[in-house]
Amino acid sequence: MEKIPTLFERDGAFRVVDRPRAECAWVFAGEGAATEKLDGTNVRLTVRAGQLVRVEKRRNPSAAQKKAGIVDGWYADTAEDAAEDRWILAAARGTDVAGWPDGEHPCEALGPRIQGNPLGLDGHLCLPFDREAPVYEGVPRDYPGLRAYLAELESRFAPGALAEGIVFHHPDGRRAKIKRKDFPGSARPGRA
Template identity: 80%
Template sequence: MSTARGRGRPRKDPNSLARWTPPEGWSRLVAWVSPEEKRALKHVAVDAGVPVADLIRALAGGLAGGAITHKELLGQVRKGRQVMEKIPTLFERDDRFRVVDSPRPECAWVFDGYGVGTEKLDGTNVRLTVRAGRIVRVEKRRNPSKAQKQQGIVDGWYVDTAEDAPEDKWTLEAARNTDVSGWPDGEHSCEALGPRIQGNPLNLEEHRCVPFDLHVPTYEEVPRSYGELRDFLTELESRFAPGHLAEGIVFHHPDGRRAKIKRKDFPRR
């Protein structure tokens, strides 16, 4: 005769799960995650031999107990957000994919005067992992396919490059030409630039990687309105490669948010 199961997910002892009562003062935390994030959490949980809930509780416990500081945790959150999310464009677009004078709500902080403007470099997004002044890993960004976008996957991710892959040749050369001896250990999102990447609009003579967190040129005074930005970008000279036009501007908020605008985003006049 079968034994009736209690409520809750089946485990070794489902009745125990159904009857578990949290300690006094505890609260339940619920968050929505993507399928990829869910699989990643499950993978770590399986390796650790614990349920996903215990994995998340361990993170909270480490934060509460001082094993990881709030600054370290925020640094990882910001780094992940900057790396994986597509940077929003400042203005809405028309049916010809040109921007119109209608600020996007999520970029309101730019028009309120927050953030620093840096040069947007026209290359390909990569990530270099550095240890003791040496590159130990080179990754490239992969964006979701049309089918994946229809499934709700909108943010890109990084995948490893391969020495024998023709499509990675110039990315790897850019990494090899980049002096990282003074870079701190960690993962650095970069723009790979050079003669064989994105048409080389800055007319560079060699391939190299420019880290967003270290060497991207800054512009002290950048206008914030539609018309002023359009005129500003029309003649904005690149500070990375003087004598050439800059592709655009990326605004960086102190909390890690970013927003961008490119010269070619505007309608031609």
């Protein structure tokens, strides 16, 4: 699984600066659609004949693995008896996959016991990136415009809550992201 690049370069405090990343030039050229970035846990659900048959969670490389050249994350199986997988599995079970095509679907697991529930959801579920991500029209594509836009962007998935950020999707499969908390002086998103 490929890590999605952030639109701008970062400073020593890991905040973005007004210097676009070269690999994200397509965003600044006006290409691609903007979707809501959701604050949850990245998972992958495998569906066969409208049934959930496998639930995996994202794993990122350790510092030692990064030093060895492993930079991209991967998916690992969840386990029914693992306490750390309890809420991921609850989200998977809370998702109706009956109409999904067979295959592997990367998703964001969301809910009351995941990542502090910034969207204020009442139940656990998974939102597939390839099926239901809310699209935003007219999103600014420059540093000051995005900073101001994200400061007040309401989630389309959970009205009344602030969106975590934006992911731009190019028709050829490239993606780029920006989060509210990436900007200097920003606060962690919460209920509006």
